[in-house]
Structures are given as structure tokens and as C-alpha cells.
Amino acid sequence: MVKYKVRVVTTKYWRPGEDYLEEIIRHVKGKIADGDFVVVSEKAISTASNNIVDESLVEPSSSARLIAKFWMRIVWGYFLGLLCRLRCRLIRHLRNYPVDSGSRHKQVTLQYAGILQTLMFGSEGGIDGSNLPYSYVSLPLNNAEEIARIIRSQIWSNLHKKVSVIIVDTDKTYSFMNFHFTPRPKPIKGIHSFGGFLTYVVGRFLKLKRRATPIAVAGCTLTAENALEMAEHANRARGFGAGRTVWDMAEKFKAGLTDVSWEMLETVKHKPIVIVRSKR
Numbered sequence: 069m070v071k072y073k074v075r076v077v078t079t080k081y082w083r084p085g086e087d088y089l090e091e092i093i094r095h096v097k098g099k100i101a102d103g104d105f106v107v108v109s110e111k112a113i114s115t116a117s118n119n120i121v122d123e124s125l126v127e128p129s130s131s132a133r134l135i136a137k138f139w140m141r142i143v144w145g146y147f148l149g150l151l152c153r154l155r156c157r158l159i160r161h162l163r164n165y166p167v168d169s170g171s172r173h174k175q176v177t178l179q180y181a182g183i184l185q186t187l188m189f190g191s192e193g194g195i196d197g198s199n200l201p202y203s204y205v206s207l208p209l210n211n212a213e214e215i216a217r218i219i220r221s222q223i224w225s226n227l228h229k230k231v232s233v234i235i236v237d238t239d240k241t242y243s244f245m246n247f248h249f250t251p252r253p254k255p256i257k258g259i260h261s262f263g264g265f266l267t268y269v270v271g272r273f274l275k276l277k278r279r280a281t282p283i284a285v286a287g288c289t290l291t292a293e294n295a296l297e298m299a300e301h302a303n304r305a306r307g308f309g310a311g312r313t314v315w316d317m318a319e320k321f322k323a324g325l326t327d328v329s330w331e332m333l334e335t336v337k338h339k340p341i342v343i344v345r346s347k348r
Contacts, residue, residue, distance in 0.1 A: 072298065074305045075099060077341035081334045086116040088340075092219060093226045095341060102230045105344040106223065107302035110237045110283060111196060112340035113215060114206040121176055124203035124326070128171035132178055135186060136170035144189045148265075152272035154189075161315045162189055169203065169326055180207060184264025185251070190313060191239050193264075194252050198317055199309045201333055203326045208253065209235070209283070216286035232287030234344075236299040240278040242271030248292050256282045258292030279303075302342035310336045 077095045082088055096106060114120065128136075145163035154162075177186040181193025190196070194208030209215060212235045220233040239252040241259050249260040251267040259281065263270075271278060280303035282295040290298075310333055311317030318325050321332045 075343040082116040084118040088116040128175040132175035140165040187265040212284035216284040235284040242276040
């Protein structure tokens with residue numbers, strides 16, 4: 069049985085335009101050894117890469133408004149939320165889902181992720197607004213494997229350490245025996261992606277084992293099970309930053325849903341990098 073030693077690396081908040089490669093190298097220097105796994109948050113990379121959307125500039129369609137006003141408030145607030153055993157506080161938020169900003173958000177998810185993802189209550193298709201200010205949301209990486217290879221190459225070039233790199237999303241993968249599945253698009257090989265909100269409902273309702281989703285691995289060959297274990301260890305060690313959801317984030321700063329600023333986020337400890345070392 070493989071056990072893991074986990075070391076969380078705290079950095080400043082990565083704003084758009086941040087040289088995340090330099091940040092990673094600077095913060096893992098002296099902390100990594102050959103054979104380590106450097107696990108990096110997808111959202112942190114997306115934000116630094118300016119792979120974000122300002123939803124305040126989006127004009128919602130009638131479909132997006134309908135989803136925000138009725139599907140989210142009624143179907144998720146009174147049926148699916150209970151079926152999925154969501155926290156009571158989250159269910160209350162869903163029953164009062166903001167129609168204006170929520171419609172803009174659903175328009176973005178319709179455009180980038182499609183209808184089955186849009187019918188999720190949050191993090192639709194890997195699109196997420198937590199730990200981002202104002203009306204910004206991050207988009208999933210389209211080239212995660214390439215980025216993982218570049219990070220690994222840069223660590224070797226600068227620090228001469230042979231490590232493996234894993235990029236991870238907090239969206240969950242569900243496991244039924246040796247079958248792993250997720251609503252999140254483009255996970256690593258061995259994890260099946262399909263169904264959007266239906267996959268989420270099934271996984272939650274059946275109380276299946278759920279773990280953070282690895283979306284890229286560079287430097288080694290891992291089974292889906294091993295990658296999921298490391299992703300989840302890193303995810304638990306990292307925590308939720310400014311909040312698990314946009315509502316939690318707003319409550320933390322005592323601000324409106326779209327009033328959290330860059331400066332507020334910079335006051336929170338951010339942990340986009342986790343070093344995982346396996347021990348037998």
C-alpha cells in the first residue's frame with residue numbers, strides 16, 4: 069500500500085499575467101527531491117494565464133434566464149439539492165439564486181460547456197467563480213497536458229530535479245469499484261467524462277467515493293486510481309482558499325457576490341502547489 073507525505077506550498081495570489089512558471093520554480097526550490105510529484109491547481113494556472121471571462125459584459129439569453137430563475141431555484145433548490153444531499157446553507161443559496169448575475173453566468177456556461185453542464189448548480193464544465201473577484205470566472209485549460217510537460221521541463225532545467233507534474237481540478241470524480249467517472253470534461257485517461265449534471269446527481273445520490281480530478285500528468289505513467297489518490301491528498305491539504313463556493317467567498321469578506329476584489333483575495337493564504345512524496 070502506498071502512503072503519501074504531503075507538503076503544501078503557499079504563494080501570493082496569482083493574478084492574470086502572473087509568470088506562474090517562475091512562481092512554481094521559486095517556491096519549490098529546496099523543497100523537492102527526485103521522484104516527487106508537484107501537484108498544481110488548474111484554476112490558479114487559468115487565472116494567471118488570463119483564461120478567464122468577465123460575466124458582467126455578457127448579455128444573457130432567454131434560455132439562460134429561464135435556467136437561472138426556475139431550474140436553479142426550484143429544481144436544484146427543492147429537488148436535486150436534497151437528492152444530492154447538499155449542505156443546508158447551499159440549498160438556501162440555491163433557492164435564492166441570483167437571477168441577473170446568475171443568468172449571465174449560465175449564458176457563459178451554455179456557450180463554453182453546453183446544456184448538460186449548464187444544468188449543474190456550479191463549476192459547470194470546469195467553469196468556476198470561486199476565488200475570483202467581481203464577475204470573473206475561470207475557464208478549464210484546453211492544453212493541460214502541454215502545460216504539465218512545460219512545468220516539468222522548467223523544473224528540470226532550473227533545479228535539476230526529476231519530478232512528475234499533475235494538474236488537478238477540484239471538481240469530483242466518482243468511483244464505483246474500478247470504474248471512475250466525472251461530469252468534468254477532459255480528465256486523464258482512465259477516467260470517463262459524460263453526462264454533465266446527471267453524472268453528478270448519480271454519484272452524489274449513490275454516495276460513491278469522490279475525489280478531486282486529475283486533468284494532466286507529465287513525467288510518469290500513473291493508473292487512474294493512483295492519480296486520483298494523489299489529487300485528493302493534494303486537494304485536502306490545499307483547502308478552499310477564500311471559500312468553497314462564491315457564496316462562501318462573499319460571506320467571508322462580507323461583500324456582495326460580485327463585489328469581492330483582487331485586493332481582498334490577496335489577503336488570503338493561497339496554496340496552488342502541493343508536493344506529494346510517495347512512501348511504501
